[in-house]
Amino acid sequence: MSAEKEYILDEISQHTTTESCWLIIGNASNGGPKVYDVTKYLDDHPGGAEVMLDVAGQDADEFFEDIGHSKEARAELKNYLVGNFKIDAATLAKMKADAEAKAQQKNSGTGIMLIVLMALFAIAYGYYQTQMK
Numbered sequence: 674m675s676a677e678k679e680y681i682l683d684e685i686s687q688h689t690t691t692e693s694c695w696l697i698i699g700n701a702s703n704g705g706p707k708v709y710d711v712t713k714y715l716d717d718h719p720g721g722a723e724v725m726l727d728v729a730g731q732d733a734d735e736f737f738e739d740i741g742h743s744k745e746a747r748a749e750l751k752n753y754l755v756g757n758f759k760i761d762a763a764t765l766a767k768m769k770a771d772a773e774a775k776a777q778q779k780n781s782g783t784g785i786m787l788i789v790l791m792a793l794f795a796i797a798y799g800y801y802q803t804q805m806k
């Protein structure tokens with residue numbers, strides 16, 4: 674079996690037009706990010722060419738998943754596979770930083786929730802105490 678071709682972001686990001694439109698789709702849950710040349714599919718896409726051109730040359734996985742594409746759409750996708758997305762050191766570092774920033778946001782969100790919950794509990798307890806007297 675020949676090894677699948679690998680592309681780095683620098684190369685993928687050149688393909689952003691109706692002449693040549695590439696997308697990165699895929700994540701850890703479905704075999705990893707892969708590169709698709711969807712140029713020929715632009716006019717056939719039921720969601721229109723514009724949405725695909727908006728994310729051309731980039732990681733479009735989140736957009737692709739958010740729409741909730743059907744099984745048929747996922748099968749169609751396979752026809753346009755050109756290779757794997759090779760994450761270079763700079764992209765990996767950026768993805769790590771983004772993930773950490775997101776995780777931190779989540780944590781601070783949980784922290785605030787905890788404080789609000791404790792405050793509510795304190796009020797409820799105070800109320801309970803006054804009612805018991």
Ligand code: HEM
Nearest residue numbers: 711719720724725728733736737740742743745746749750
């Ligand atoms: C090669 C990649 C893609 C394929 C093969 C594909 C295929 C399809 C298909 C078959 C549908 C019809 C509904 C369904 O069967 O799920 C659809 C709808 C749609 N797609 Fe895609 N799609 C691709 C990429 C994308 C991307 C990257 C976006 C967004 C950035 C997108 C946005 C949409 C939207 C907005 C609709 C319309 C949904 C609706 O009307 O409810 N698609 N796509």
